[in-house]
Amino acid sequence: MRKITIAIDGYSSTGKSTVAKQLADYLSYVYVDTGAMYRSITLYALNEGIIKGDELNKEALIAALPKIEVAFSYDSDSGTSQVLLNGERVGSAIRTLEVSEHVSPVAAIPEVRKKLVAIQHQMGKEGGIVMDGRDIGTVVFPNAELKIFMTADAAERAKRRYLELKNRGDDITYDEVYENVTERDRIDTTRADSPLVKAADAIEIDNTETNLEDQFHTILQLAKDRIAGRI
Template identity: 70%
Template sequence: MKITIAIDGYSSTGKSTVAKQLADWLEYIYVDTGAMYRAVTLFAMRKGLISDGFFDKEQLIKKLDAITITFVKNPSTGKAEVCLNGENVESLIRTLEVSSFVSPVATVSEVRAKLVEQQQRMGEEKGIVMDGRDIGTVVFPNAELKIFMTASAEERAKRRYNELLERGDSITYASVLSNVIERDTIDTTRKDSPLVKAADAIEIDNTETNIEDQFHTILQLAKDRIAKRV
């Protein structure tokens, strides 16, 4: 018997990493909702709808019907990558520039409604692992397993900084830390679907936990929930 697994939490806590691991092990479908919001943000940037100190929300809302987001499997890695209107934008949406604008875009109720509707359709048959900010509270409030991931802002910024350096981006740790803190503030204080821990979610603080130990902890939780469904 398959279940729905919802993984929420702060930015750069490794939600996507553990969600992909779980989906691979369980042979479930993995959906990166953060990538969907990043794709909408990239669309807005390309259309000149958002930049430093400027955001034309009304025009973005009017253009939402022109946005189609899909996932395709990379034949080399076997991982799902996000496409915006048929274009693979997986690497383009992972820049610090997109990160700096994604939270304001994600506060727009119409954007959230469009993406939540798509996400709920993806999970109708269960057997899905989805990570984001409001999966256990809004998208799948009845998910059999809900995980809420957290870590210190400094540790999350260090991880993100190293990731961007490996990509070849020219950035500073201070700018990444500032971005992490700013995103936390926006995510937790927005009026529409703020980042909060669901009452029945299990909190995982991985500030000092390695990826392997964390995976086995969450995998065991998933196995326990699946066993209860049999």
Template identity: 60%
Template sequence: MTKKITIAIDGFSSTGKSTIAKQLAKKLAYIYVDTGAMYRAVTLYAMQQQYISKEQFNKEALIADLNNIELSFTFNEDLGFAEMYLNGSNVEKDIRTIEVSSFVSQVAAVSAVRKKLVREQQLMGANKGIVMDGRDIGTVVFPDAELKLFMTASADKRATRRYKELLDRGDNVKFDEILHNVQERDRIDSTRDDSPLVQAADAIEFDNSDMGLEEQFERIMSLVNDRLA
């Protein structure tokens, strides 16, 4: 039987965690789980139910309603990756908006939300052969993962990438708004009480500020092969 490992990818927002995770999963024929999409889906639900807005965040109402949130991934053969479903509806595009981005760190800081999603994530990776990216994969979800990466890049580079991505989608956004969102998410993710964004002691830091996708993939695939050997 071919050896299978768990690959945990953590790091700041817009560092390309999902991109490299999808590439690795495809190359290795592993399951890919975008945990950020799960937190975004819960955030979208909170927005739909008017639990969160610019004026208020009713955490208690969201916590009381968590059992009514069903999350799942369904593989899309045309796209080559699994899309996020919220209570049976495809929300892959809806969760990628700047509005969801502006609230997701607040929702992700709620301990009850984290507890629910971490439990689901651990079940998904129980049999290894998985690539998972997020903020606390190597520290909380899979502390025994064979390979842990911590992705980083300058805030300006990350905002530029996110800005181009949203423009290509046809969204009407301003660069300054994106940069502020990136910096604010960094602040909230790094200072929250429950599972703050920190680099695991045995994680490999990977700064891709000035690195192309091909070079990044080759370097990380080399690390994967070392673990598989």
């Protein structure tokens, strides 16, 4: 059976990573969370004082890029892929609201995108991969056999993210999360380098009112059809 490349793009908090992990697990494909890669660089910038308050020192971050290593390792105990920042697992640390508030400006820096896109190309050159992000179907894998573009109402996405953070124990308000979601949308869709856009041949999935199980089966059927060459 041939192996294809599956590119899943879309807005923040649309469940891209969840469905990408499900697909990769079902198909025995490699899963790459590109958002985690940008979050890892953002975490590095925060830890090193390259981001202070609302100020991002772009020149300092660009100069530090050769010292930043982002990779993934498979954890057999949990059966999941773990993101590593300079050799250390940072899966929980990169999911804070603080990182979320700063990741879009970091991801808009062309030098950051160039570094990570090169890593992503290397990861996916053999096919058999599911990758999610903002520019996978348009920039990273423009020839992917299956492209999905995920969207949902901003208020619903903020609600999902708010509940996720509250359940984890974070001290935040819904209004803070909604502001973060809408601001990330603005930055992601208007940045000069690789803005978030739907690829011409991508299939749009609006999951505002769709449960995770139905969404998974819809996208899985699309993947099966592409693998079999039916569409």
